Amino acid sequence: MSLSIIVPALNEEQSIVNVINNIKKTLDNCSRPYEIIVVDDGSTDKTFELAASQEVKVIQHSNNRGYGASLRSGIKESTYDWILITDGDGTYPVEAIPSLLKFTPKYDMVIGARTGEKVYIPFFRRPAKWFLTLLAGFLAGRKIPDLNSGLRVFRKDLCLEFSHLYPQGFSFTSTLTMAFLTHDYTVKYIQLITTKEKASLQSHLMILSTLISF
Secondary structure, eight states: OOEEEEEEESSOTTTHHHHHHHHHHHHHTTTSOEEEEEEEESOSSSHHHHHHTTTSEEEEESSOOOHHHHHHHHHHHOOSSEEEEOOTTSOSOGGGHHHHHTTTTTSSEEEEEEOSTTOOOOGGGHHHHHHHHHHHHHHHTSOOSOSSOSOEEEEHHHHHTTTTTOOSSTTHHHHHHHHHHHTTOOEEEEEEOOOHHHHHHHHHHHHHHHHHHO
């Protein structure tokens, strides 16, 4: 199974090289063909230059177009049949990638779920997250541990079936999750622990964007 790893990045000069190197180190031990595609979404720092120096494919947006737009650009330029997404800020532990891959191709999508006692969820964000997850679970007809996790692997062909639905912003992942679940594609969740500070900020933006889209 070959893999295209897409890394959206916006002003991540402090972390992007480390993220790329960690992905390479992790995937080199998995004995499968892969490519890394960094999508620089209009950064005003050295994100593009640093990513380009790492011998990976880099796509540059001339202006900031949004998280969803970055993923769409990366998927469009991807070579392989399976897509893995993670963030350029180091929020998600790329060391967990093999744990996701071991459930493919049995499942159409495998998601790193930010669940468990060690996951940081700010108190004021919990009601919105609870309501949104409950609503999504009702619509999908099953419990959803994490609606918008940004670390997941999925089949490219199935993802492209719903390309007309994906928004430009943060709710891309929420839409992707609901599209797979409501069309009876198989989805597997594994528990994941993320970096506290950055995961908190990212989740705030994702939930706000998803609520607006609803």
